Amino acid sequence: MNLKQLATMLDLSQTTVSRALNGYPEVSEETRRRVMDAAKRHGYRPNPSARRLATGKAGMIGHVLPTGASVDIDPHFVEFLSGLGDYARSHDLDLVLSPAEAGDEETTYRRVAANKQVDAVYVSAPRPRDRRIMLLQQLGLPYLVHGRSEGLDFPYAHVDIDNEGAFHEAGRLLVQLGHRRIALINGDDTQTFAIFRERGLRRALAAGGFDLAPAMVRSVQMTEENGYRATLSLLDQAGAPTAIVCSSLIMALGVVRALRERNLAVPQDVSLVAHDDVFPWLRPENFPVPLSTTRSSIRAAGARLAERLAARISGVEDGARGEVWPVDLVVRGSVAGAPG
Amino acid sequence: MNLKQLATMLDLSQTTVSRALNGYPEVSEETRRRVMDAAKRHGYRPNPSARRLATGKAGMIGHVLPTGASVDIDPHFVEFLSGLGDYARSHDLDLVLSPAEAGDEETTYRRVAANKQVDAVYVSAPRPRDRRIMLLQQLGLPYLVHGRSEGLDFPYAHVDIDNEGAFHEAGRLLVQLGHRRIALINGDDTQTFAIFRERGLRRALAAGGFDLAPAMVRSVQMTEENGYRATLSLLDQAGAPTAIVCSSLIMALGVVRALRERNLAVPQDVSLVAHDDVFPWLRPENFPVPLSTTRSSIRAAGARLAERLAARISGVEDGARGEVWPVDLVVRGSVAGAPG
């Protein structure tokens, strides 16, 4: 069933039917009702390809996905996607994942933009002066950033959590508890989220008159194994930490394993705080010692991005508004006063 | 730059240019070369919307994603996607994720099919007599199943691993080691993968003259917490298991936690085998006691699905060929002879 058939069946022109369906004013209410009715009754669905060709609008949001034999997609992606998908569903938006060679996302962004495959894209895991953002700005393809960049000379729309504030809070708590040798096991520090977290922790230490020495910082890909290794290497140096702040629950698994192996008790010997993105399948309260966390649902962020993307597409939102969410510090059994 | 412009610039008709570009025979080699050349030089890219409208082909593969506030996307999805994306990239295929309300995927499949949004879809996590497969068969939309269904009265294309064989092997090993009270902590047993695994384990026990009692089986969503709980409930009953087979590494985390809490040593008190889908961020050799596993890379499966989907789209593959991959049993420190 296409427009033409519907039109002849109603004894109207395609124009009128199209306008009635799309809410244009130059059609009488009665006609509109008649058209709407018939459309519903016959299950008419405009052909998206045709509509896209005519309007240039795709009704889809895009994401360029870095891939490669040795590239791992972040497990956080799934949770983010749960939120995004949940919102997108209720608004009939599809998500197009365009795989790109890691390191050369540019080509793919250009293709996506040139083909008008999608109405907007979102960018994740941004870095300072992120080239993708600069490119999108230049291409004029609407976008929304999950996270923040830095050092850009134009404003850009984004949704982020207050990573710096979160780790500042975590640090402050530990300092208050008398810790001075606090270590940070961070994610990839070419990404802004990791930079912000380090900044927050450093600021908290500085406020107490202490220093976050480079020897106390590790920046690694967020796997269990890397959490384990980083912890061992921290413990094996002079002035081992009495507290560890860790950027992910997955790494925290490795941290706990390492501490255990060294017969160090949490929190008596070492306090531990981790960032929790809220996975359904791994919860901080279920760690051997319930884990204190800075918590922010990445799923909620996904939903919010979808919401704002939908708003941008329909023209309700424009401009470059940024929003930064506060992060809860949830204190559980894994922190205590500094030993000794 | 569109076809028309390219054509006038070459002083040829759109027809000829189109044919030259698409490899039709009725154009001279010289002309073809000339056209190809100019196209490349001017970076001509056919507009996909137009092409789709004309041909009905989309150049994309689809996936209907069940979503909802209380629906969690399986973390395995990320790994699967890594493989799929990696292959898709090299063949310029995009992936369209169409979110659907969990429980009513049908509407979405129908929409996707009617709109010809994608050339083929893949179906994951199938159940016996899976309605999605029946629907796709009926709609005539090309599809490929990751996993297997059962009780369908038509053949269907699929890629699966030998879940039954894997768990049979695991069970056989444990039986050989003298275990008789073997428990299974399985995933959602409405899905065929879980059914097959249970079947395999049961067969192994039966071969030794034993039985897999219902009290020894748990079927839960695969989270750390559920692994923990299932283990406790298994231990708390008369005739506690001396060996546990577990359907995922994530659940195995919980199993290990529960055993530890009860002061049961692996493998002295309880042997443990888990299925490993090969995550980069959680590896069985890094468990406190290295974990024996049935191993199969879900990422490789993703790549293979993409490959076959591409083949179907381009018409190289048709029919309903199924393929089932063998699964390695990797023995590590977590298994030993039955105690006592």
Add this chain to the structure above:
DNA sequence: AAAATCAGCCAAAGCGCTTTGGAACTCGCC
């Protein structure tokens, strides 16, 4: 009563591609 306005509808021109149904021209052959 004539002119201006306006609501309500329509025909037709795109959007950029593929594909059908020839047309023109060259060859080889009887």
Add this chain to the structure above:
DNA sequence: GGCGAGTTCCAAAGCGCTTTGGCTGATTTT
């Protein structure tokens, strides 16, 4: 020299929608 078979190309008709630029008849204005 004329005819059939190839070869190489083209004009034009879709694909299904949106949108521009009217047209018509009724209502209001002067």
